[in-house]
Amino acid sequence: MAKVTLQKVVKSYDGKQQAVKGIDIDIADKEFVVLVGPSGCGKTTTLRMVAGLESVTGGDILIGDKRVNDLPARDRDIAMVFQNYALYPHLSVYENIAFGLRTRRHSAEDIEARVTEAGRILGIADFLKRKPKELSGGQRQRVAMGRAIVRHPQVFLFDEPLSNLDAKLRAQMRTEIKRIHQTVQATTLYVTHDQIEAMTLADRIVMMNHGVIEQIGTPDEMYHHPASRFVAGFIGSPPMNFFDCHVVQAGSGLALRLADGTELVLPEDRAKRYAQWRDKAMVFGIRPEDLGLATEAARPDQVMPVTIEVAEPLGADTLLYFPLGDTFACARVDPHAPTAVGQTVTLAPNLAHMHLMEPEHGRVV
Ligand SMILES: Nc1ncnc2c1ncn2[C@@H]1O[C@H](COP(=O)(O)OP(=O)(O)OP(=O)(O)O)[C@@H](O)[C@H]1O
Ligand SMILES: [Mg+2]
Structure with a gap:
């Protein structure tokens, strides 16, 4: 596992406007950090830079003590779960979860052990033979997480993984993700625009607005000691x-x-x-x-x-x-x-x- 550090990170897509304007974030080893903020504030951009899917315009990103700005995504030892995860419809749940391990040429025994473990952690051990279409939305979401978990990555990145689920399932999966994090203990950066997800999941919340950080703090600090009207109005429902x-x-x-x-x-x-x-x-x-x-x-x-x-x-x-x-x-x-x-x-x-x-x-x- 590893810490993740962002130092004065800037992203400009067109060379003029900056989507991310020099942000500093220190994520400790095993910490669960939630990046929250309104649409367009730069959350996905930040996550994709950490993943290596987007170049960094300025500043540095470190995983552990290693600067990774120029390291390709596949060498970063990171697993990412997106909002629109796509499962292979013709493959079983087992094969969907095993897919990334097969392409990385893991041994059959190792794959068996990892998929079984992920199935147990995620509570989908009984569904491993099914096809994705035979699963509920929440179960499919868990399969998508399974693909990330079996990689045993240093860092997990989530981009709004629950936003396609209905309210009840979201609440259930939220608890599930928290439980999984307690079991797996991986450094996690989780993006959402849902303040309840941020409050319930985070060790610390990073609140972004227009490409800058408004405040970083524990859920308790953000709620009881907001630094600005923006934070005060975003965290809490109904709002302040x-x-x-x-x-x-x-x-x-x-x-x-x-x-x-x-x-x-x-x-x-x-x-x-x-x-x-x-x-x-x-x-x-x-x-x-x-x-x-x-x-x-x-x-x-x-x-x-x-x-x-x-x-x-x-x-x-x-x-x-x-x-x-x-x-x-x-x-x-x-x-x-x-x-x-x-x-x-x-x-x-x-x-x-x-x-x-x-x-x-x-x-x-
Ligand atoms: N590929 C791109 N090319 C140009 N501009 C982009 C690109 N991707 C994002 N942007 C711009 O960068 C800014 C930040 O976008 P980003 O996707 O990071 O926001 P977000 O916080 O994830 O929003 P949402 O909650 O809607 O997903 C936005 O103004 C967006 O229009
Ligand atoms: Mg986004």
Whole structure:
């Protein structure tokens, strides 16, 4: 197994615009790193450069301690699973998995041992004699992973491997991939635009936007300490609410004045932290789960009255949507609370979990 290092890696397809603009990523041995970001941000390009399927315009890529920029893909000891994996329809599952080993002239015993092992790890041992068309979508996906696993590569690369599956199967395969990684323990770089996949699978998440890295961190760090509005809005579902606000003096402390005139008095530590933003227009970020219905214990100077426009009962909790200024916001509340569309309710934001951002660049301060 091996670490993978990207140093100031640049990719330009046409010599002018850069799809990847000088990124640095250090993936530790056995680490599972998820590259996440919106469509076109450079995820696949980055992965293909690591795989050796795309040339590197600038910077260096190292596998272990070896610079691989000019090493052909087949010599990199990497296995890649794509979104559109193609199985050979006329070959059995066994032969599909064995195919790459046969072309690399592994011995019959070695192939037998590796395919059997992969079948066991992937839970498809009973299907090895079947043809791909006799399998479900999830089972086919596992065969595609089997082809990668039997190679015993130093590094696994995945490019949106689950995006062709339905929601239930995706969730199942997500767990499966996590279990497989725990068994196989290979260094993995996994691309997705699905933040839930990123959160559930990653040891660390690399968040890309327009060819640059916005933030690298553990799922926990990305969720609780986003560096920017972009990250804050991408990770978490429903996404974080963003309210335009003014930071204003309130007694000896500070408050946030929202678009409807509501003032939220900041806890002391936050007031200290945000002192330099007094009298500035800022953005107040708060997640739906930190926006519950006010109880009697709530401080009256830390609540927001809002009128519910849409209610979505999810079973475990209920999402309430309400307008405030230019924002159509969401609160995640107790499903047993008596709430109805058109009703005005009082929300109590958990200001210990709030975020304050500069409106211009979206930097969290
Ligand atoms: N072969 C190519 N030639 C020219 N431009 C390309 C090529 N491949 C990708 N690009 C451009 O590079 C940028 C990054 O593309 P890339 O495929 O890496 O995005 P992505 O993050 O994987 O997006 P998605 O989530 O849609 O798969 C895009 O602007 C894309 O149009
Ligand atoms: Mg892509």
